[in-house]
Structure formats: C-alpha cells, structure tokens
Amino acid sequence: MSASSLTCTSLSFEWPDGTPVFDGLDAAFGTGRTGLVGANGSGKSTLLRIVAGELTPSGGSVRVTGEVGMLPQNVTLDTALRVDEVLGIAARRTALHAIEAGEVSEAHFEAVGDDWDVEERALAALGEVGLGHIGLDRTVGEVSGGESVLLRLAALLLRRPDVLLLDEPTNNLDLYARRRLHAAVAAWTGVLVVVSHDRELLDQVDQIADLHSGEITWFGGTFSEYREALAVEQEAAERTVRAAEADLRRQKRELVEAQVKLARRRRYGQKMAEEKREPKIVMGARKRAAQVSAGRHRAVHEERLAGARERLDEAVEAVRDDDEIRVDLPHTAVPAGRTVLTLLDLQPAHGARIRGGLDLRGPERVALVGRNGAGKTTLLRTIAGELPPVAGEVRAHVPLRFLPQRLDVLDDRLTVAENAARFAPEATANRVRARLARFLFRGARADRRVAGLSGGERFRAALAALMLAEPAPQLLLLDEPTNNLDMASVKQLTTALESYRGALVVASHDLPFLESVGITRWLLLEGGELEETEPGRLGRAGAERPPGSTA
Template sequence: MAAPTTHVTLSGIAFAWPDGTPVFTGLDLAAGPGRTGLIGLNGSGKSTLLKLIAGALTPASGTVRVSGEVGYLPQNLTLDTRLSVDQVLGVDRARAALHAIEAGDVAEEHFAAVGDDWDIEERTRATLDQLGLTHIDLDRTVGQVSGGETVLLRLAGLLLRRPEVLLLDEPTNNLDLDARRRLYATVDAWNGLLVVVSHDRELLERVDQIADLHDGEVHWFGGTLSAYEEALAVEQDAAERMVRSAEADVRRQKRELIEAHDKLAGRMRYAKKAFENKRAPRAVMRMRKRTAQVSAGKHLNLHEDRLDQAKERLEHAEGAVRDDDEIRVDLPHTAVPSRRRVLSLRGLALRYGPRAELEVQGPERIALLGRNGAGKTTLLSTIVGELTPREGEVAAHVPMRYLPQRLDILDERLSIAENVRLLAPGADPQRIRAQLARFLFRKDRPDQLVGTLSGGERFRASLAALMLAEPAPQLLMLDEPTNNLDLSSVRQLTTALESYRGALLVASHDLPFLQELGITRWLTLDEELTETGPPQAP
C-alpha cells in the first residue's frame, strides 16, 4: 500500500487525438494518498486522464510523475477467453513453480518464480473471497465466467500485486448489487492512493475528495459527492447572482449610451442652428463646433468603453455558470389509466434461463433486479419479440418501446431529426424540432449525424426518438440505462422520465437512480420472476 510520499503529479499536459482534436492543453493535477473521485461530463477526458497516469497514453507535452507501482482497471475490459483464471490474476507462474517444488522438482527456476511469495495460493483465495469469487476455480478459463466476474477478477489481480496507486474507470458498470457491495468494501478498506472515475453515487460517497474535470481543468472539493454537490450549489447560486447583476449593468450601460447619443444629436442640432443664425463670428462658431464634437466624442467613447467592460463582466459571469439544463417535455399521449392492462406474461419460459409470470396495469414503475447472468436482458428482449421463448405467451396491450444497453436503435448515417421522423412519420417537422429542443438538441443540433454524437448525446437522442415515437409508447423498457452516463446525464434522464406518464420497466443495479424514479414494484429474476421489496442500500 501507499507510503505517505506516494503521489501522482501531472504538469502542463497537452494531449490531442490523431485527428487533431484537443483534449487537454496545459493540464495540471496533483494527488496524494487517499481516495479521489474523478467526475465530469461525458467526453471531458476522464478516461484519457487515467490512461495518461497509467502510461497507456503519452502526452504531446508536459510531464507525468507517479511514485510507486500503478494498478489500472480500464472501463472497457477485454480479456482473451482462453486464458485461465490464474493467468488473469498473474499468479500462474508462481503457482506452477510452487506445485513443481511440492512434487519434488527443486530446479532453480522454480524457486526464482516463487520468490518470497510462498503463500501465493492462500493470498489468492483470500483476495477472491474478499470479492465474492470463492466459487471460481483457478484453473477455469475466463470464457466460463460472467462479465461482472471478469471485472472483479481483473481487480483481484491488481490487488494481488499490491500497487501503491490504484486507478479504476467506471468499475461498477457491469456489476450486480452483491458484486457492487464487495467492491465498495474494497474501496472502504483501501489506504493507498486511489483515483476512481464513476457516476455511481454510492461509490462516490466513499471517497475523501472530488476532482471535477471541467473545461480542461481540475477543480477540487474536499469530501464526498454530497459535499461536492452542496458546495457547487452554493457556488452556482453566487454565479447566477453575478450574471443577473452583470445583465442589469449591461442594460444600464446601453441606456446611458443611447442617452449620450441623444444628447450629442441635440448639441449638434443646436450648434448647426446657431451657426446658421450667425450668433457669433464664423471662426468662433467653428471652434465651438470642434470643441463640442471632441467633448461629445470623448463622452461617447466613455460610455462605449463602459458597455464593453459590462459585456466582458457578463461573459465572465456566464462562464462560471454550468450548463445544467434539464429535459422538460410534455408527453400527454403516453398516459395510461390506472387499471388498464399494459403487459401480460403467461407461463413464460425464457430461451436461456428462468420462468416468468407477470401482469402490469396502469402507469406502474417497475424495477427489474437480479444478479449478472440471471436473464434480465433476455427477458426484456423476449417481451419485445427479439427472442423466442421456449414456451408461454407475451401479450402487450399498449404500444411499447425498448432501449437496450447497446444503444443501436438509431441509424448512424441519418441526423437526429431524421431518426425521430422514422419513428414518427406523421409528425410535423417543426414540432419534432421543437420537442428535440426540450431534449437539449437546440438550434442546428437536430441536423447532426447520429454517428458523430458522444455517448451521452447518443443516449439522449435514442431516448428522444423512443418517447416521441408514434403511436406514443405507453410502456417503456430500459436496460441498464445509466451505464456510461455522467452524473449530469443521469439527472437529465431522471427529469425526462418524470415527464413520462406511461408504465416503466427498468433493469438496473443503480439503486439511487431507481429510488429517484419513484419505483412502485420491485421484481427480482432468479430461478423465476418474484416480487420483492426494495433492496437494502450497501
């Protein structure tokens, strides 16, 4: 674990993608022992920053200094399914050498492979037990374990190396509730230097400080996510007051400039009339006219300078206010009467796994829980007809739409507006654009090609296409919708679903998000689909 001198320091970091798109220009960061939660909007460069610290990317300029060994868990983890578990953990050579020595082979290379790690098997089993992986045999292949277990295995391998610096990128994305609890416990027990990128509120309540990556700079807040949000709310309230004050100053300076123009015009009319009436010698009149023009010009310049200064103050004040827009859209046609039948599952046996019986009525909001691999995605895919059940019947009594994890419902070659028109061919184009503005696609943004959108924008566009579809969906099904969304996007999703008046069926492990939705029924999928109460928070 980390010594008090363990640190990560980045100085003057510049980095751009191969196409020239800049990510950082002159970024500075310094972190010492403790747990840091790194947050920021999608596309702000959080994952890139971790890769720079880990050495997976090289900056164009600047320096990265890390004291101690680094353990890095990437967001998109791909492992060779042919590898054995002990290979993934990095203990295969030491295990093989230890077994050879125990069998009587005293070759020097075996002792070199073991080194001082004679308790490697016991330490490995203890680490797997800590992460809830006791049931996994070290000789199994990775292809025999679930995606969530693969993430935990990679984390176990890092812990076995005992790094001083641990970097985790969205580690809970593919973990079920039990696996998340195990990871939370590991974070709670960590006493080295930890930097974790996450939108998981429960995880971010376990850090010592928040590093907010915003506009290419890191802003530090001591404490957990809640402390950060409280401090940010105070800061934003002050920033908004400064914007209102600056706006009032700009309006005042504009009025004074107009008044100055009016006074100048009056003086010019008076001077012209006096000149025409020859109330004084021509030379005197010309001198007075020039003096008045110079004086008036200075007066106008003064007011113009004051207006420019007021505009600069307004621009600076507006720059301090975050873009925290919320999706506010009226969807009256999605409303479902309280006793209307929405969905019926009768004697349903999934192609891969359990059985399910279910009746949904009215605008219920249902959470679908279950461990990784239990069949939640299979159930949703069966309901929408993408998979055929072994037996049983699915009956949807209202129009329904489904947003899968892979977000592949839109045509990347078409614009956002064109994709919406595919699902709502009878809708007026101007109405579509007006509604897309409420989903935060304003001005020319509806004409942007889907293939050029960021992850958060793609999710918002997919959600807009489904919710604006015709006929209006009265049953909306979402599969792990908060995966890969930043905190701001999760808030936008929550506010959008507050406007939705139909029935919701949401598969998710994100308890804070589900609680914000006002879930009315909690279902758990195991051997069969059963109704349970809300799970206890970790």
C-alpha cells in the first residue's frame, strides 16, 4: 500500500469580495507531523478548509492519498447527541446489542460487519484522550467545552484517517486536556498538519511549514528549532540590508562626485573657448568628445545606482515585518509592598471560595490557572466588579482594568482612535494618536473601524485602549489573552507587558506565555479552593490527574 500524502499544485483562492489568499501555491505534505505557522490572515485555516473540501479553490488542485479528517477551530456539537453518535458508532453499536439479545436479522449483521470490538475500540479512543470516564451513553450536554473538543478528536482517532488536519486544537483547553492532545499528536503515525499558536504542541512536530506572503518555506525540526533558524536567517537578512544601504549611499555619493567633475570640465572648456586659446576645430572636437565621455560616465554611475537600489529592495523584502510594541507606561507603576487588591472571604457566583483573606502587593505578576469550568473567568469578573459576589468582599486599592476573552470592551461601530478616546476622555486627539502609534496603529490604521480588524489587531486595539486609559490602570486583569493570537501577536503582547509596571493577574493555560511575562506567583483553582502552586506541579497535575479529582 502506498504511503499517505497531501499535495497542493498551483493552488489559488480568493474570497467572494475579490480578496486574494493564494495565487499558485505549491506544497506537499508526506507522512509525519507538520506544524503550519504564519501570521493571522496568512491563510492557514483557509488552506486546511480547502484540503478538507469545505472550500473550493479558484485555481489549481489538491490531491490526497487516503481519507481526510479535520478538527476545526470552533467545535460545535449538538448537546442532545450521545457520545456514541459523535464517535460515529451508534448504528453498529445498536445492531451489536440486538444480536447479543438474540435478534438474528441480516440487517444487524450487515451493520456490524467485521467490527465486533467496536465498543472496546471506542472506549480505548476515549481513554487515549482522557475521556474514558464519560462512557458511550452520555450526551454532549453533559461534558465541558474542552471535553467536547477531545471528543471530536477521539472520533477522528477511532476513524484513523490517513490525513489528519488540526486547526488551533488547544484553544480553550485546560492544562490537563492540552497534555492529552499533545500525547495524541506525538503518537500519530500518518500525515498530520496542525495549525496552532501552542508552542508546546508545535514542539511535537517533525517539521515546520511557514506560510508567508502566499508561499511556504520549510524548516526541518520542531518550532523551537524553527525559531532559532529563522532568527539566524533574519539576522543575516538585516546585515544584507545594512550592506545594501551602505552601497546605495556610496553609489549616490560617487554619482554626485562624478557630476561635480563633469561640471568643472564644462566650465574649463567654456573658459578655454572664451579665451580662444585653441583653434575652433580643435575645441569643437574636444567638446564633442567630452560630451560623449560625460554621457557614458553618467550612464555607468546611474546604472550602478539603479543596481544598488534593486539590491536594497531585494534585501528589505527578505526582512519580515516584525514590529514590536515599544511603549513606556510610567503612570502604571506600583511601589513594591503597596497593597493593590484585597479579597476577604470571597465567594464568587461560581468556582473557588477564598477563605480568610488574599492580598496582592506591589507589581506582582499572578498566574491564575485551573481546569476549564473551575471558575477563573468568574473570579476575574467578580474582581472587576462585573459580577456581584455571593459573599465576601473585593477591595481594589488602585485603578484596574479587565480585558475579557470576548474583547467586548471595544465598540465595533467606532474606529480604533475613537475607542481609545473613550477610555481617555481628557486626552487630545493628537495625544491619543501618538499613543496608538506605539501600539502599531499609525496614521490611517488608527482610523479603521474595529469591526474590520483581524483577531490579532482587535486584541492589540483593546489592549491599547485599556493600557492607555486615564487614570492609568495599576492592576490589569487578562482572561486567556493568547487565545486565537498568532506567534507575532503573542510576541507583541509579551513586549507590551514588559513595559507595564503595574500588578498583573492573568488567567491562562499557555504555560510558555506565562513564564515569558515573568510570573511571580501561581494560584491554582482546584476543587473549589484557591491555593498557591508552582509551574512544575502544574505540568504533573495536568498530565496525571483524572477529570473531576481534587488536589
């Protein structure tokens, strides 16, 4: 049997409004695990949907050897479906039970075929993703959102398609579920293409396919190795740009010097003609020769200058647009030791109770971690004043701002500048624009309506509005900030938070991101309690603890 493969030849696609995504894309994916990376809007999810048959290309072709299975970015399941229906084994299971009960209808035997161990295989697939406890007769409505993603993955593992496509599979998964998905990816032996911003997941792959400017560049190895190779490549590209800029300056200088020399010769020739030191026929011949020489000289220098410009353009093209947010936020500073937040016997509407008291002091950076459904979002919304507590008290001693997962702090009808101005009503328009420029919304970009922004741009606009608000927030609450952000946007968020000098509370399942922003304190929501923990313990807990257990 031939090995599975996926080949895209001269693939083109554009949206109904005429916006192009690909134009003549060629790519081939063989057996092994491939991480497909690229900026938001580069076409990663679109490519997967074309391969899965959900979208039709405007040109070119997709050739797949074997069956394709896809786990989409947003998993939506009918809550009334039973687990065996999601797994696609309900009919075989019903027929099997009928045969076991003594019914010998031919239809039942046809339904079962040779799949007599279907239930055992299904339970094994559920166990592989950590869902062995839910059984086959439960309904989707009885499992969490993260478990429904794993349930769809279990259905794919049970089918064992030849080509498996995963689109941001760890979005909204807690640490435990992420570990299970990572293990399933590590064990995959067919063709696998995964789009993700989860750096830990991308370190499970065999190669990286970098989709940039409508073309794919291949890097052998994991995402960490890809980043190292890309950094070396970009450093070399930047050196080439500097060399090309120096060459361009030299060619401009030499052209100017040549023009000065030619001007001197013309003046000398004119002076000689005026003084009539040589016969007229000799001066005419000298003048014609000088004009030919000058024209040739000028052409040589202009050609060299044009070549230098072309080399500079090529060098600049090789350097990626990797702008970073660089902003100084002195007014967000909190003195060390100053109490910024106090929680007293707090009982939110859902989740953990904080028994006694909990204080945040100075510019602490706190990670709030725990399983999906543990109550992290509820706790943040209670601290922010959006939800009243059932009991206890929240005391914020400094100005605070909350950035929710939904990013609904922005008004879609307004521009980026108008949204930012809402949070700083005393600031002049020029001041607002100057601040937004530091968050990469320069010039006309600040006049774009929020409704038309990409996911990463929308997040950056919301972050800018909150961090530039007046009064300056000295306590910032972030709920799953890296969900749906590409690598460049996560890097921009990290650099922005490096400039933030206030206290920070972040709810996230993204451990590499949390470690990159300098977390100083880890709080775990588990079993209705809030307790201090360590990142090393989180990894073990996520991998070993069965769902529903307590610490």
